[in-house]
Every structure is written in structure tokens, then in C-alpha cells.
Amino acid sequence: MQLDNFLCFAIYSANHAFTRVYKPLLDELDLTYPQYLVMVVLWEKDDQTVGSLGEKLFLESSTLTPMLKRLEAMGYVARVRDKVDERQVRVRLTETGRALKEKARGVPLGIADATGMEPAEIVRLKQEIAALRASLLR
């Protein structure tokens, strides 16, 4: 029953540490870390519904809706009701949003660098943690 023995705390604090490392890199793009993750998902596949983004990011609409409105206000995405199913909102990159991908090109390398880990090691650790996440959500 000691904090240093908690796997959860290691993850909790490592997550904060990542946020700190990302901050100066993302300031250049005027993005917060969660907003950056949304953009990554959209750069990967444009024109997704709020629900689809939520599934991939493990976030609720109550979190995404305000975030997406901020990204829209900044001119990076557009939110449009689906013509076929008006319940859904489709999120699309604007030209500016698409262009931002270039500016963000160097970010992952800067992060990988800060981890001080070998690429293969990063992949392995990432997979272990993804497996842990799956167990927890089971």
C-alpha cells in the first residue's frame, strides 16, 4: 500500500509527464495535447462522426463536443450535420487543418527523442500498455 508500488500511478504520472513534453511543441501549432490527438485521428482519416472519434480516442461526446467546437473556432475543422442521418455530426478538416499536418511533422520525433528509448522498445512497451488497457476495459 505504497504509492511507488502502484502501476496506476506510474501511468497517471507518466501521462502528465508526456503532456509537459508535448506542451512546447504543440504551442507552435496552437493545439492542446488532446486536441492534437483529435487532429492525428483526422489526418489519418478525414470526415468522421463524433462517435467514431470517440471510439478511437476512448472519449465521450460530452468531452469531444466542446473540444471540436474549439477546433472549429480555430479554423482547423468544420462540423456539419450528416444529410442522410441528421443525428450524426461529421467532422472534416479544413484546408488549414490539413496543412497543419506538415507543421506537425516533427512532433513525433521530438517526443520519441524525449523518451530516451529505442524505437523497437517503444513499440513493445506501447503494445504491453495497450493490452493492459484492453484488460482494464474488459
Next chain:
Amino acid sequence: MQLDNFLCFAIYSANHAFTRVYKPLLDELDLTYPQYLVMVVLWEKDDQTVGSLGEKLFLESSTLTPMLKRLEAMGYVARVRDKVDERQVRVRLTETGRALKEKARGVPLGIADATGMEPAEIVRLKQEIAALRASLLR
């Protein structure tokens, strides 16, 4: 440049997953997950300053002060100015706060269970992530 390849996202989402697993267990204790972490630190060593808690938890006073006030309002801790150095606030467990440790006894086991991992494996992964955190903060 794909979300699934991001170590940071694995950690980000695993952290959320942990929070979800903790929720039902901590509801019994009327604690949030970050509040629980504070209590763990205090159960380990009572009568600490805000700064000391912040060092161990990697949190700022701007985060801790409101949290500690809530824990105080719930009757789990007392906040008292240090007589010798009036700049410091000492955080002490109340009788109720100390007693809560017994009620929380089963929590770590429930969590370890949800990870689906062997104890030794948990320790190893925890150490790897703690090392990563150290690199990131460097």
C-alpha cells in the same frame, strides 16, 4: 503518424481506463481517484506539507489546494499552518481519514485483478513506466 503507434496515447488511454476501474471501488469511500492517491500518500506518512505531497504526486499547489480543501470539507484531513514557518501548510489525517485506510484495504487487490497480470509482471511494467517518466521529465 498513426494514433495506434503512439506510446503517449497508450498511456493516455490506459490512464482513463484505470480511472474507470477505480470509480466503483472508490465510490464506496466517497473519493475520486486523485483524492485516493493523496490519501495513499498520507497513509504512508502523515503530516506532510502541500509541497511534499506535490513532489510525490508530481502535482502543483494550484491542483492540490482545492483538492485538499475538499478532503478537509469531507472530514478526512485537516490543514494547519506550520507554527515555525507560517508559509507552509501541514496536511494531517483526521481520525476518520486514518480509519478510511481499513475500508480501502481491498482496493489494490481489486485493481490488480482487473489488470489480468501477474504480480511480478505488474512490478516490471511499473518500473519501466517509472523510468520512462524520469526520462520525459529530464
Next chain:
DNA sequence: TCCGATTAAATCGCACGCGATATATATAAG
């Protein structure tokens, strides 16, 4: 066709978490 059930977002209230700043106390330098 019509009405109840389901689904997708949005809204609301609350609790983090932090950067920037303010306030109060302690320390140091002369």
C-alpha cells in the same frame, strides 16, 4: 401509420490539472 424504443450529440455540473499571478512569510545582504 403511429407510437414507443433506440441512437447520436449536446448540455450541465463537478473535479481535476496547469500556467500565470498574487499574497504572505522567511531569508539574505548591506
Next chain:
DNA sequence: CTTATATATATCGCGTGCGATTTAATCGGA
């Protein structure tokens, strides 16, 4: 002793995150 500096918390504003609820649209069955 006095003033400048440093330190410890607290405050403020903003952006997540989520559970609970609401709103609007769609689907399903009689």
C-alpha cells in the same frame, strides 16, 4: 534594521473528462 530576494500556498482562467440528463432524429413493430 531595512530592503531586496526567495519560498510556500493560494487564486484565477481555461481546457479537459465524465456521469447524468436532454434533445432531436431514426428505427421497429403492431
